[in-house]
Amino acid sequence: MNNIQSCLLLIDGGGSGARARLCTIDGEVLVTGNGGPANLSTDFAAASANLHALAQSVYQQAGRPTSCWSQDYAYVALAGAGASTKRQNLINSFGFKKMQLATDVDVTLAAALGTEQDGLVAMLGTGSFFVWRNQGRVRRVGGWGFILGDECGGAWLGREVLRATIRAYDDVGPRSELTAQMLDRFEGTPKAMVPFARDAHAADFAKLAPLLVAAYEKQDEVAVEIFDRAVDMLCESIGAAADVPGQHLCFLGGLGPTYQKLMPAAYQAICHTAKGTALDGAYWLAQKEFAL
Amino acid sequence: MNNIQSCLLLIDGGGSGARARLCTIDGEVLVTGNGGPANLSTDFAAASANLHALAQSVYQQAGRPTSCWSQDYAYVALAGAGASTKRQNLINSFGFKKMQLATDVDVTLAAALGTEQDGLVAMLGTGSFFVWRNQGRVRRVGGWGFILGDECGGAWLGREVLRATIRAYDDVGPRSELTAQMLDRFEGTPKAMVPFARDAHAADFAKLAPLLVAAYEKQDEVAVEIFDRAVDMLCESIGAAADVPGQHLCFLGGLGPTYQKLMPAAYQAICHTAKGTALDGAYWLAQKEFAL
Numbered sequence: 001m002n003n004i005q006s007c008l009l010l011i012d013g014g015g016s017g018a019r020a021r022l023c024t025i026d027g028e029v030l031v032t033g034n035g036g037p038a039n040l041s042t043d044f045a046a047a048s049a050n051l052h053a054l055a056q057s058v059y060q061q062a063g064r065p066t067s068c069w070s071q072d073y074a075y076v077a078l079a080g081a082g083a084s085t086k087r088q089n090l091i092n093s094f095g096f097k098k099m100q101l102a103t104d105v106d107v108t109l110a111a112a113l114g115t116e117q118d119g120l121v122a123m124l125g126t127g128s129f130f131v132w133r134n135q136g137r138v139r140r141v142g143g144w145g146f147i148l149g150d151e152c153g154g155a156w157l158g159r160e161v162l163r164a165t166i167r168a169y170d171d172v173g174p175r176s177e178l179t180a181q182m183l184d185r186f187e188g189t190p191k192a193m194v195p196f197a198r199d200a201h202a203a204d205f206a207k208l209a210p211l212l213v214a215a216y217e218k219q220d221e222v223a224v225e226i227f228d229r230a231v232d233m234l235c236e237s238i239g240a241a242a243d244v245p246g247q248h249l250c251f252l253g254g255l256g257p258t259y260q261k262l263m264p265a266a267y268q269a270i271c272h273t274a275k276g277t278a279l280d281g282a283y284w285l286a287q288k289e290f291a292l
Numbered sequence: 293m294n295n296i297q298s299c300l301l302l303i304d305g306g307g308s309g310a311r312a313r314l315c316t317i318d319g320e321v322l323v324t325g326n327g328g329p330a331n332l333s334t335d336f337a338a339a340s341a342n343l344h345a346l347a348q349s350v351y352q353q354a355g356r357p358t359s360c361w362s363q364d365y366a367y368v369a370l371a372g373a374g375a376s377t378k379r380q381n382l383i384n385s386f387g388f389k390k391m392q393l394a395t396d397v398d399v400t401l402a403a404a405l406g407t408e409q410d411g412l413v414a415m416l417g418t419g420s421f422f423v424w425r426n427q428g429r430v431r432r433v434g435g436w437g438f439i440l441g442d443e444c445g446g447a448w449l450g451r452e453v454l455r456a457t458i459r460a461y462d463d464v465g466p467r468s469e470l471t472a473q474m475l476d477r478f479e480g481t482p483k484a485m486v487p488f489a490r491d492a493h494a495a496d497f498a499k500l501a502p503l504l505v506a507a508y509e510k511q512d513e514v515a516v517e518i519f520d521r522a523v524d525m526l527c528e529s530i531g532a533a534a535d536v537p538g539q540h541l542c543f544l545g546g547l548g549p550t551y552q553k554l555m556p557a558a559y560q561a562i563c564h565t566a567k568g569t570a571l572d573g574a575y576w577l578a579q580k581e582f583a584l
Contacts, residue, residue, distance in 0.1 A: 140462075141462040141463070141464055142462065144458050144482050144485070144486055145486045145489065145490070147451070147489040147490065148451065148454050148455050148458055148482070148485055148486070148489045149455065149458050149459075149482075159439070159440065162440050163440050163441065166436050166440055166441050167441075170432075170433040170434065171433070172433055172528060172529050190436050190440070190441075193436070193440055194436055194437045194440070197437065197439040197440045198437070198439065236464060237464050
């Protein structure tokens with residue numbers, strides 16, 4: 001691979017890990033790889049070390065020396081990249097011919113819609129956020145973490161199930177198979193939920209979401225109430241289906257397909273699958289950015 | 293005081309401190325004092341040390357040697373006392389003639405209603421809980437902490453204000469003077485709220501509640517929406533005013549008076565002030581318990 005004049009390194013990184021693709025300028029995939037967490041705002045030193053290790057690893061697999069970085073391009077999309085004050089430090093530490101740092105929101109949008117299509121992306125994973133593109137203008141809502149926001153995401157759903165379980169236990173909310181199941185997980189009383197809730201991270205609450213989805217499929221009363229409320233909140237966040245730019249709505253994330261099926265028909269009618277993966281999105285953005 | 297045959301020590305303790313009263317069997321107050329936190333479930337060793345220090349201090353102030361404990365009575369109401377497995381250890385460590393360990397819920401009920409009156413106590417402080425007494429039967433709702441419950445308490449209100457501020461910032465909820473004021477506290481963006489929310493304890497969120505109360509008094513749109521929702525939840529937790537035992541409703545805690553004024557007229561019509569303080573409640577319970 002030493003004889004290829006210029007290559008393009010694509011990275012999509014976040015709090016739980018990073019994915020990389022080394023490809024030719026034309027997009028031919030040479031090598032892919034996975035690395036450690038890379039959230040620039042949370043821990044710059046760790047993110048930088050993980051990104052260097054990942055880049056070196058894919059170059060080594062491709063048999064291309066890292067001395068080629070000075071003639072190669074890199075497009076790196078990272079959670080927390082927008083807020084970081086050390087963007088330039090990271091870019092300088094690599095020494096690529098050209099390197100662009102983008103955010104996870106940028107690549108999510110590109111992956112879902114490509115680089116031109118107007119539309120709205122609803123990302124529903126552990127957290128949640130919404131991004132609109134309308135004639136080149138981009139607007140984001142949400143993504144502030146599940147304590148104060150991230151409504152309808154997995155962590156939010158998990159916490160709502162525990163709340164409903166406590167209200168059922170206290171006899172001020174309905175009991176169901178789901179609330180009984182949750183109580184069983186916590187030794188039959190809310191007492192053990194209190195320290196769990198105090199120490200739990202978003203991912204811990206989100207682990208309860210699949211139980212809720214399964215209960216919804218059985219039309220469990222409590223699960224239906226929570227999802228009805230979640231869908232109302234989604235519609236409020238998204239706005240009217242008629243106002244979605246380009247009539248192009250794309251649900252992403254682990255809970256994306258679940259919510260898509262639950263939305264009112266007017267929204268379902270304008271749903272489209274994503275144009276590609278996050279690394280595809282990074283490639284399309286890199287093509288534009290570097291005029292490849 | 294050495295010549296009084298038997299005295300009665302009353303203590304009301306919780307996570308933020310403890311209050312004590314040494315009195316005669318007839319209730320004549322000899323000495324009062326304050327001590328450190330005493331939540332049996334959270335930290336037994338610290339609670340035990342603080343309670344011993346407090347008891348010794350009031351006995352010393354009263355000029356009564358602690359050797360009199362063997363002929364004295366103690367009624368000690370502590371947060372977390374219900375769940376603790378070390379109740380008997382604590383009782384044995386003092387060596388009173390008779391000592392009763394009760395919970396903060398027991399004394400709250402006695403303070404609000406006395407020991408006989410049927411009624412409902414709504415405790416609205418940093419957290420929230422509700423206790424009914426109906427012909428001797430006691431039922432509790434809430435008090436599970438603000439992450440999963442404690443609806444309408446100060447911590448819950450503080451978090452709701454931040455949520456509403458983020459929704460206003462994202463332009464999916466109404467803006468108001470209150471949301472502008474909260475944004476100002478956090479450098480104009482929700483970014484600084486995210487680490488605050490991650491690290492905040494209930495008391496930190498509760499510190500925001502007075503701003504919300506002040507905004508409500510000016511009929512701030514967002515404050516009104518949050519309190520309307522809170523009052524709806526309160527009515528749901530309390531049940532219909534017609535069903536309140538003895539038609540006797542008592543609002544306690546720092547937010548008690550605020551909520552009492554906001555409740556629908558049917559509830560306000562059956563509101564009564566508390567019969568006494570927590571230490572009064574402890575005295576009435578001690579009289580019954582020890583048949584004094």
